[in-house]
Amino acid sequence: MKPLHIVLLIIAGLGVAAVVSLYGNTTKYVSFPEADKMAVESPGKDFHVVCMLDKSKPMEYNAEKDANRLVFFAKDTLGNTKKVVYNHPKPQDMERSERVMLVGHSQGDYFQATEISMKCPSKYEDAPVK
Amino acid sequence: MESVKFLNESLWIGNLGNVMVVMALIAALTSGWFYFQSANKKTEEFRNLGRKIFYIQAFSVVSIFVLLFSIIFLHKYEYYYAWRHSSNSLPVYYMISCFWEGQEGSFLLWMFWNAVLGIIVAKTAGEWESPVMAIICLAQVALATMLIGLKLNDSGTHIGSNPFDLLRIQKPEILAGIPMASGKAMYLKMITDGNGLNPLLQNYWMVIHPPTLFLGFASTLVPFAYSVAGLWMRKDRQWVNHAMVWSLVGVGILGGGIIMGGFWAYESLTFGGYWAWDPVENASLMPWLIMASGAHMLLITRSTGRHLFAAHLLIQLSFWLVLYATFLTRSGILGETSVHSFTDLKLSGQLLLFLFLFLLISLLVVIAKQKARNIVIGAFFGWITLLIFMAFVFNPETQKSLDGFLHYTNIVLFFSLMGAILLLLYKRTVKEGEDEKWTSRELWMFVGSMFLILSLVQVFSATSIPVFNKVFSGNTAVPKADAYNRVQIWLAMPVMLLMGIGQWFRYRETPKKDLFRILLRNGIISLVLGAILVFAFEIKEFKYILFLFLGVVLVTGNIMYFGRQKNMPWLGYGASTAHTGFGILLIGVLVSSVNQNVLTGTREGIDMANEMDRNGQVNTAGIKFNRENRILYLGEPVVLNGYEAMYRGTKRGEGVDSISNYFNILFVKRDDNGGIKDSFTLWPKTQKNPNMGLINEPSTRHYIYKDVFTHVNHESSMDRDEPFAGFKNDTISRGEKFLSNSGKIMLRLDSVSKHRFKSYLVLKFSVTAKNLTDSATLHPLYLRDTISNQEESVTDQSDEIGVLLKMGGVFTDQKNGTFQTLVAERSPRKKYVVLKAIVFPWINLVWAGTIIMVLGFAMAVVYRLKQLRSMKSP
Incomplete structure (x- = not known):
């Protein structure tokens, strides 16, 4: 075999490995009940939940009590509501967000979020005309 | 509806702008046509005509640029673009940033750089001018249609998005809110200020980062054009020298632009770092990886004649990837599954079409027979005509049901184009030659380039997940930064090793004894230095120690190489300089991210x-x-x-x-x-x-x-503030103490000073407020207009004490200085x-490495340019 062919073979193998490892580690977007189920099936893994802020329930952040604890309720795309705990300060303009993506896992009766990203209607799109 | 004549609008700017957009499009088309004819028939008249018209094209692009800037600069808010992206209070240098906040501005910027590069190519390409410029013109045609803003039907299908659109047309609700026609005519009186620039973009890096990045993007077009021209003109080797210089320009500028963006993120965003594997960042990294890989492939082809296939493929891929990245970040497809926001101008169809158009070009130049070429062209344009026809004829409902059909034809079209290009390009360019030796430089350079491609494959697969979700109706979540880091760190290591030792190999074959000796020396020096750095930087985990060690191999190997080549001027060490810088950058990335210390x-x-x-x-x-x-x-x-x-x-x-x-x-x-x-x-x-x-x-x-x-x-x-309560009125004199309603706060009027401000008489009070633990001084004001005799009080409050104080009302007794007060309280709150x-x-290593790397690219570009010139004039 030529050196070039050996090299190409190894690299192709590594490429397949990299892609397989990538997709092997991805997760699906889940709902809250699915996240509850997953927490039992594969503990220690984080999942993505796309949801909206449930504004009918209070959002709790008291920096003087604990600067790293935000508690709020979120409604996933199927309409399930769940309590969410996030151990960071309240993200700026959380109340204005129209959609929230949570990354985390179910823990007891709440969802422990490790990452929150928000889509705010105001930031890049048009603000109402003054 | 009655027609209204709107007042105070400067419509001439927009009208002139639109004329220039159309002129840019037509000039690009005609210039491209002349260049195309000249390339096929080898006639000089056509070439000269094409060049002249290209200058007109460049002039129109610059005019659009100036006109768009002037509507921002002159605050012409009748134009949507100015209203949306700027405001009265912006300083001039941030007005430049407004320019690329909107998509139209960034397409314009891209066109501008293409025009500049086009002029340079026209002056320097020599015999390659006609075919290369024909491709550049085609890109300019594509970009110009992005600005044309032509509405196809009522349901909003449009070609391009016009930067000179009027506010009252884009946002008709502004007029709808005004009842009278005479009022409507004066609507501009109400629009006194624009929406302003996103404050995150109000940073000096945002003034220069986008132009640098777009210059990098634009510069992938030129090597692409040379590659296509090489196949088209059936000259296998000569295009390589030109393409190499241009690809080095591209890698250098794009690399610098990417890191500038990282520096901006580090300075103005709060995620704590300079790189987050965000899709927008990845979109610029992908073309860079492949250009870097392609530049090395060109080097191999130039020196040994090998890997012509890979050189063509990688250089063309880098431009396709720029188009793909544009589609990814600007079509709104990421918005479907990620929360990253992008303004969606509903141009995804058009962007996809461009990707297909340039794939078609790549295909046409590898088809050998004219007849087959004609069939392919016919089929492609027939398909586009069908699409446009459908947009006109069918109502939105029918179009929706057609979407599924279009979806599958697009997938089939894409894969058949790619497959055909690969197959025919392979047939055209691969020739059996003698085997490479294990000790040849080209083999290891090829391996290093392939590892860059592996790195690209991983970034591409992860970033494209939203696209795969859409194409295959999937539901896979976008991976987090960790998914990239975990794989990329291992893929970087072989690249670092090969970059460190690659220069000790010679083309074709290296004497084994010399090679062994120098590798040993390089290894020992790196081991010693690496061990010192592992302790100095306190790196603990095995994989990070290995990474650091390979980084040291990379830096020392390239530094040791300096001065080793006899008869080589210092400019010739561009590659070593760039590699050294890259190594320093990677070491900086490792140390600054592994040993971050969260103080809080x-x-x-x-x-x-x-x-x-x-x-x-x-x-x-x-x-x-x-x-x-x-x-x-x-x-x-x-x-x-x-x-x-x-x-x-x-x-x-x-x-x-x-x-x-x-x-x-x-x-x-x-x-x-x-x-x-x-x-x-x-x-x-x-x-x-x-x-x-x-x-x-x-x-x-x-x-x-x-x-x-x-x-x-x-x-x-x-x-959220607790409201003030327990309002209490008092009459007090200077030096007197008084209590709040609850008796918890004691106040004392220390002094009053009299000032005059315009027609106002101003009394400034100084009051000490105390509770059990804290004290604060408040300065409420009392103002009286000596002309109208109107009175006004300005309150002051202290959150720490929890008190609100208002002074004034009437001077009850001027002589003794007695004043009315109003005190209110709430629970005290500390400021925090x-x-x-x-x-x-060691984050400075990242920036220092980048500067050295860009310097190295500059050296390499100048060196190769000199070589090119000396080859032309023997």
């Missing part, structure tokens, strides 16, 4: 991370905290991990910036005896922006060997900030 970090349930070493020092490097923010009360020092910090007060910004609060945070580092070793003040900022909401901006203390990076995530004034502070060790 704590562990759950524990106030302070209490890991002490033998000397009783808190060492928190590398510890994972689960709580990263600390509360700092005004005036109370807090012990952080390695520093003491105190919140000392708040300052308002000045002028335009008066909506910003700057927080004075004092950091103190103490030595073993408690003496002050170092102290500095940082000013992180929050801004309550009326259009964008709350924004926080970090503040950083730079040292040579580390940065202390801090930002405020929350502060007391963001809390919630702070996050991180130490990034």
Whole structure:
């Protein structure tokens, strides 16, 4: 075999490995009940939940009590509501967000979020005309 | 509807702008046609005509640029673009940033760079001018249609998005709110200010980062054009020299532009770092990886004649990937599954079409027979005509049901185009030659390039997940940064090793004895230096130690190479310089991210991370905290991990910036005896922006060997205020004490001073307010207009005491100085900030490495240009 062919073979193998490892580690977007189920099936893994802020329930952040604890309720795309705990300060303009993506896992009766990203209607799109 | 004649609009700017857009399109088309004819028939007249028309094209692009800038500069808010992206208060240099906040502006910027590069190519390409310029013109045609803003039907199908669109047409609700026709005509009187520029973009890096990046994007077009021209003209070798210079320009500028963006993110965003594997970042990294790989492939082809297939493929891929990246970030497809926001101009179909168009070009030049070529062209244009016809004929409902059909034809079209290109290109360019030797430079350079491609494959697969979701109706979540880091660190290692030792190999074959000797020396030096650095940087994990060691191999190997080639001028060491810089950059990335120290970090349930070493020092490097923010009360020092910090007060910004609060945070580092070793003040900022909401901006203390990076995530004034209650009226005189309603607060009127301000008589009071623990001085004001005799009081309050005070009303007794007061109270509240502070060790290596790398590319470009020139004039 030529050196070039050996090299190409190894690299192709590594490429397949990299892609397989990538997709092997991805997760699906889940709902809250699915996240509850997953927490039992594969503990220690984080999942993505796309949801909206449930504004009918209070959002709790008291920096003087604990600067790293935000508690709020979120409604996933199927309409399930769940309590969410996030151990960071309240993200700026959380109340204005129209959609929230949570990354985390179910823990007891709440969802422990490790990452929150928000889509705010105001930031890049048009603000109402003054 | 009655017709209204709108007043005060400067429509001529937009009209002229539209004429220029059309002219740019037509000029690009005609210039391209002449160049195309000249390339096929080898006639000079056509070439000269094409060149002249290209200059007209460049002129139109520059005119559009100037006109669009003037509507922003002159605050012509009748234009949507100016209204949407700028405001009266913006300084001129940020007006430049407004330009690329909108998509139309960034397409224009791209066109501008293409025009500039086109002029340079026309002057330097020599015999290659006609075919290369024909391709550049085609790109200009594609980009010009992005600006044309032609509406195809009522349901909003349109070609391009016009930057000169009027506000009243884009936002008809503005007029709808005005009842009278005469009022409508005067609508501009109401639009006195624009929406403003996103404050995050109000940073000097945002003035120069986008143009640099777009120049990088634009510069992938030229090597692509040379590659296509090489196949088209059936000259296998000569295109390589030109393409190599241009690809080096591209890699250098694109690399610099990417890191500039990272530096901007580090300075203005609060995710704490310069790279987050965000899709937008990945979109610029992908073409860079493949260009870097392609440039090396060109080097191999130039020196040995091998790998012509890979050289063509990689160079063409880099341009396709720029088109793909544009589609990815600007079509709104990421918005489907990711929360990253992009303005969607509904141009995804058009962007996809361009990708197909250039794939078609790549295909046409590898088809050997004219007849087959004609069939392919016919089929492609037939398909486009069908699409446009459908947009005109069918109503939106029918079109929706056709979407599924189009979806599958697109997939089939894409894969058949790609397959055909690969197959025919392979047939055209691959020739059997003698085997490569294990000790040849080209083999290892090829391997290194392939590892860059592996790196690309991983980034591409992860970033494209939203696209795959759409194409195959999947539901896969977008991976987090960790998914990239975990794989990329291992893919980088072989690249680093090969970059470090590759230059010791010679083309074709290297004498084994020499090779062995120098590799041994390089290895020993790297081992010693690496061991020292592992201790100096306190790297602990095996994979990071390995990474650091390979980084050292890379840097030392290239430094050792300097001066080793006899008869080579210093400019010839561009590659070594660029490689050295890249190595320093990678070492900086490793050290600054692995040994980040979150100063404000704590562990759950524990106030302070209490890991002490033998000397009783808190060492928190590398510890994972689960709580990263600390509360700092005004005036109370807090012990952080390695520093003491105190919140000392708040300052308002000045002028335009008066909506910003700057927080004075004092950091103190103490030595073993408690003496002050170092102290500095940082000013992180929050801004309550009326259009964008709350924004926080970090503040950083730079040292040579580390940065202390801090930002405020929350502060007391963001809390909802309890209302004041227990209002109590009093009449008091100077020096007199009085109590609040509950009796908990004691106040004393210390002094009153009289001032005149214009027609106002102003009394400024100084009142001390005390409760059990704290005291504060309040300065309420009383004003009387001496002309109208109108009176006004300005209240003052203290949140720490929980008191509101209003003075004034009537001067009851001028002689004794007795005044009316109104006092109200609420529970006292301390001022505080919630702070996050991180130490990034050796982050300057990242920036220094980048500068050295770009310098190296510049050297290489100049060196290769000189070579090219000396080849032309023997």
